[in-house]
Amino acid sequence: MAGHDVLKIEDLSISFRTEGTLRSAIRNASLTLRSGEILGLVGESGSGKTILSLAAMGLLPPNAMVTGGRVMFEGTDLLRAGASALRRLRGKRISMIFQDPMASLDPIFTCGDQIVEAILLHEKLGRRGATARALALLEKVRMPDPPRIMGSYPHELSGGQCQRVMIAMAVACNPDVIIADEPTTALDVTVQKQVLTLLRELNAEIGAAVLLITHDLGVIHEVADRVAVIYHGDMMEEARTAQIFSAPKSAYTRALIASMPSMSPPRTRLPVIERDAKGEIVSVVKPSATVRAAPAVTGGATLLELRGLTKTYTLQATPLSAGREVRAVDDVSLAIPARSTLGLVGESGCGKSTLSRLVMRLIEPDSGDILIEGQNLAGLDVAAMRQARRDMALVFQNPYGSLNPRETVRDLIAAPVDIHRGGKDRDAIVARLLDAVGLPKEAAGKYPHEFSGGQRQRIVIARALALQPRLVICDEAVSALDVSVQAQVLNLLHDLQAEFDLTYLFISHDMSVVRHVSDSIAVMQKGRIVESGPAEEVFERPRNPYTRTLLDAVPQVGTMQPAAAEA
Amino acid sequence: MRLSGLLRRPLVLASLCVIFGIVVVAMIGPWIAPWDPLALDQNNVNQGSSSAHLLGTDEFGRDILSRLLVGIRPTVVVALVSTTIAALLGTALGIVGGYGNRTVGFFIMRGVDIMLSFPAILLALLAVGFWQSGVLSLSIVIGIIFIPQFARVAQSATLQVLGQEFVEAEHAMGARYTRVIFRAILPNILAPLVVQATLTIAAAILLESGLSFLGLGIVPPEPSWGQMIGTARGYMSQNPMYVVWPSLCLAMTVLAVNILGDALRDHLDPRLRNA
Numbered sequence: 001m002a003g004h005d006v007l008k009i010e011d012l013s014i015s016f017r018t019e020g021t022l023r024s025a026i027r028n029a030s031l032t033l034r035s036g037e038i039l040g041l042v043g044e045s046g047s048g049k050t051i052l053s054l055a056a057m058g059l060l061p062p063n064a065m066v067t068g069g070r071v072m073f074e075g076t077d078l079l080r081a082g083a084s085a086l087r088r089l090r091g092k093r094i095s096m097i098f099q100d101p102m103a104s105l106d107p108i109f110t111c112g113d114q115i116v117e118a119i120l121l122h123e124k125l126g127r128r129g130a131t132a133r134a135l136a137l138l139e140k141v142r143m144p145d146p147p148r149i150m151g152s153y154p155h156e157l158s159g160g161q162c163q164r165v166m167i168a169m170a171v172a173c174n175p176d177v178i179i180a181d182e183p184t185t186a187l188d189v190t191v192q193k194q195v196l197t198l199l200r201e202l203n204a205e206i207g208a209a210v211l212l213i214t215h216d217l218g219v220i221h222e223v224a225d226r227v228a229v230i231y232h233g234d235m236m237e238e239a240r241t242a243q244i245f246s247a248p249k250s251a252y253t254r255a256l257i258a259s260m261p262s263m264s265p266p267r268t269r270l271p272v273i274e275r276d277a278k279g280e281i282v283s284v285v286k287p288s289a290t291v292r293a294a295p296a297v298t299g300g301a302t303l304l305e306l307r308g309l310t311k312t313y314t315l316q317a318t319p320l321s322a323g324r325e326v327r328a329v330d331d332v333s334l335a336i337p338a339r340s341t342l343g344l345v346g347e348s349g350c351g352k353s354t355l356s357r358l359v360m361r362l363i364e365p366d367s368g369d370i371l372i373e374g375q376n377l378a379g380l381d382v383a384a385m386r387q388a389r390r391d392m393a394l395v396f397q398n399p400y401g402s403l404n405p406r407e408t409v410r411d412l413i414a415a416p417v418d419i420h421r422g423g424k425d426r427d428a429i430v431a432r433l434l435d436a437v438g439l440p441k442e443a444a445g446k447y448p449h450e451f452s453g454g455q456r457q458r459i460v461i462a463r464a465l466a467l468q469p470r471l472v473i474c475d476e477a478v479s480a481l482d483v484s485v486q487a488q489v490l491n492l493l494h495d496l497q498a499e500f501d502l503t504y505l506f507i508s509h510d511m512s513v514v515r516h517v518s519d520s521i522a523v524m525q526k527g528r529i530v531e532s533g534p535a536e537e538v539f540e541r542p543r544n545p546y547t548r549t550l551l552d553a554v555p556q557v558g559t560m561q562p563a564a565a566e567a
Numbered sequence: 568m569r570l571s572g573l574l575r576r577p578l579v580l581a582s583l584c585v586i587f588g589i590v591v592v593a594m595i596g597p598w599i600a601p602w603d604p605l606a607l608d609q610n611n612v613n614q615g616s617s618s619a620h621l622l623g624t625d626e627f628g629r630d631i632l633s634r635l636l637v638g639i640r641p642t643v644v645v646a647l648v649s650t651t652i653a654a655l656l657g658t659a660l661g662i663v664g665g666y667g668n669r670t671v672g673f674f675i676m677r678g679v680d681i682m683l684s685f686p687a688i689l690l691a692l693l694a695v696g697f698w699q700s701g702v703l704s705l706s707i708v709i710g711i712i713f714i715p716q717f718a719r720v721a722q723s724a725t726l727q728v729l730g731q732e733f734v735e736a737e738h739a740m741g742a743r744y745t746r747v748i749f750r751a752i753l754p755n756i757l758a759p760l761v762v763q764a765t766l767t768i769a770a771a772i773l774l775e776s777g778l779s780f781l782g783l784g785i786v787p788p789e790p791s792w793g794q795m796i797g798t799a800r801g802y803m804s805q806n807p808m809y810v811v812w813p814s815l816c817l818a819m820t821v822l823a824v825n826i827l828g829d830a831l832r833d834h835l836d837p838r839l840r841n842a
Contacts, residue, residue, distance in 0.1 A: 360739055389741035402732040406754035415750075416740045463736075 003035030012069035033209035040224030044482040092122035099182040101162035105154040112150030160191035188347040218555030255283030259487040261516035270487035303338040309368035330527035341504040343518030393464035397476035399456035403448040410444040433462040454485035582823035602630035613806040638790035652710025657717020665725030724756035765828025769821040
């Protein structure tokens with residue numbers, strides 16, 4: 001399988017110029033791409049993996065400075081090649097697939113035009129020949145009805161279909177190197193599986209060297225032949241995929257694999273990545289600060305019960321056309337026992353976010369009951385509903401969007417206290433909450449933009465707990481975070497559940513996260529709950545075919561481990 | 568809020584000085600003017616700079632420097648009062664148009680559209696024609712004319728802010744509408760409004776000048792900058808510097824206001840403050 005070396009990154013160091021000083025981004029990185037092989041590059045945000053891939057394309061931003069090393073492709077150093085030489089290589093010999101397929105296709109041209117354009121740029125073909133080639137390519141990436149896709153605009157296609165068009169463009173000129181930067185991060189699991197399989201098979205066919213950049217170890221495990229791990233600009237190790245997962249050499253790789261939710265038994269604390277006294281990276285499971293018995297799951301009183309909740313939207317293509325009814329949430333009934341966690345899983349567009357808004361009546365339901373400890377929220381008037389929201393809190397997916405950028409952390413966390421108690425004891429409450437979510441006291445005077453994503457999510461969680469709510473709805477609360485940060489936040493949620501007697505409605509598309517945190521599971525598809533039950537039962541013995549499809553699509557890392565050897 | 572950061576930027580400091588100077592002169596102008604701005608001198612018409620008349624004289628032999636100093640007051644008052652009126656009412660209408668009841672919002676924004684479709688100078692002509700001219704009525708008329716611009720900016724900014732999750736977070740916490748408006752919406756739409764305000768101050772000065780130029784603003788012989796530019800236009804061949812001085816004053820003022828507006832916008836945003 002291993003072919004000849006195509007692209008060699010040798011001893012590359014890159015720094016960024018910022019205000020007169022040089023900040024090192026990558027130090028002495030070496031990588032070799034071989035034909036017919038997929039090399040996975042794993043790292044968390046800020047690790048320098050994207051900079052490395054841009055360097056391989058000769059696309060470094062103007063403030064980046066190469067301080068050493070070279071990128072060799074067929075005897076030329078891409079870092080020192082002229083603009084016209086690079087232009088001849090890009091697209092034809094080296095092509096790229098980006099993270100967000102919707103954003104990387106031009107919205108005002110049809111997909112067909114864009115593929116044809118990519119072919120004509122580098123090949124001496126007539127327009128007719130190029131069109132025929134484009135049709136063949138769409139066939140190859142297994143698009144249904146290629147002639148129709150040729151005439152479609154990107155917004156008329158789904159994310160997965162757009163990514164296939166991008167892949168078709170990338171392989172249009174039979175390139176020697178394909179660089180794929182997080183190609184499936186924006187896609188659902190089932191679509192991700194299809195796209196990865198496609199990439200794998202196409203690569204076997206055209207024999208290109210693929211550099212697959214991702215933060216998701218599961219994806220790497222699924223398709224990569226070799227893996228390189230990068231951490232804070234340093235290459236930690238490079239090895240064959242099987243070896244990385246069974247016998248990782250570097251401490252960071254070990255710690256990274258250990259912090260994945262699927263590697264630990266459900267409902268336990270996850271190991272986090274830390275540096276010990278000597279500055280070495282270690283993976284540690286720290287006991288929670290407050291030791292309390294795990295909440296009793298069975299036999300607990302029901303905290304939240306949904307009965308026949310329904311929400312219908314009317315979609316109109318134009319103001320004059322007849323409306324089309326879409327059932328976003330269709331006759332949903334659920335019950336969550338107090339102090340337990342219900343995991344709600346489903347793919348994008350299945351209505352799970354709408355459901356979370358319906359529970360808090362941020363969106364008005366058409367029909368159905370929302371019972372919290374016997375009180376029906378569906379019948380409350382505006383003022384009573386406002387009061388009822390004291391007992392519920394929402395943690396959003398995007399910690400960047402859910403904090404008002406104009407307020408200090410103190411004002412943000414104290415907001416519920418200001419609203420419901422006229423700001424009584426706000427400073428004391430803020431201090432206690434900052435402590436509970438593990439942020440320093442000085443954080444109170446700062447603004448949200450001064451914090452990292454994981455820290456911001458802690459601020460959001462602190463705000464959610466300000467009034468000691470009974471129910472916390474987490475809408476994709478850890479989806480935007482890196483694996484190691486995700487582990488910290490999941491641990492925090494786990495501890496807080498015991499400390500504050502919380503009940504969670506945990507919404508996510510990530511099966512392994514849901515499996516880790518949930519006592520019971522509900523699977524949602526097209527607005528309906530298709531299966532629900534205790535977590536173990538749903539995951540071990542799924543009854544519904546859709547649940548099975550979802551579970552099969554999840555990239556499995558655990559299969560290497562004795563803990564999940566039965567799979 | 569620390570303003571020291573603002574003062575460290577030389578351009579901002581210079582604009583602040585210019586604006587401070589203008590406000591001071593607007594207050595004490597009549598007392599520091601070397602000549603009576605209305606005194607005619609038929610022997611010295613359209614003179615260039617001299618030791619007696621630093622900036623020369625106009626077509627009636629009046630001292631241009633004195634007329635500029637005295638003419639600041641109506642200009643400044645009209646600009647500030649009209650911009651305040653436009654900013655307050657326009658922003659309120661814009662927020663209601665974006666955040667409020669959909670029917671009410673629809674009527675507000677269509678009303679704004681209708682007003683926007685008339686040329687500003689035409690509206691001003693109509694209003695001033697029916698009403699007496701004077702500083703106060705001019706301010707009110709110009710203020711009302713600039714309401715739609717503020718309403719448009721405020722509404723589109725509000726819609727943008729409403730799409731963000733922190734507004735939903737406020738609702739989820741049970742916040743009242745007033746809290747959402749004053750804590751979540753208003754601070755986040757301030758940046759475009761500050762820019763709009765500086766543009767409006769400049770536009771108000773220009774509109775006042777235009778109306779005075781047409782003889783509908785400040786009534787001659789009382790001086791105002793716009794009126795002076797208008798008159799000076801006819802004497803460009805006899806005394807070319809006559810049109811330069813009031814134009815220069817007007818341009819300096821507008822520039823200073825715009826620079827200050829930009830700096831304020833950056834300063835008001837905590838994300839840009841330390842950048």
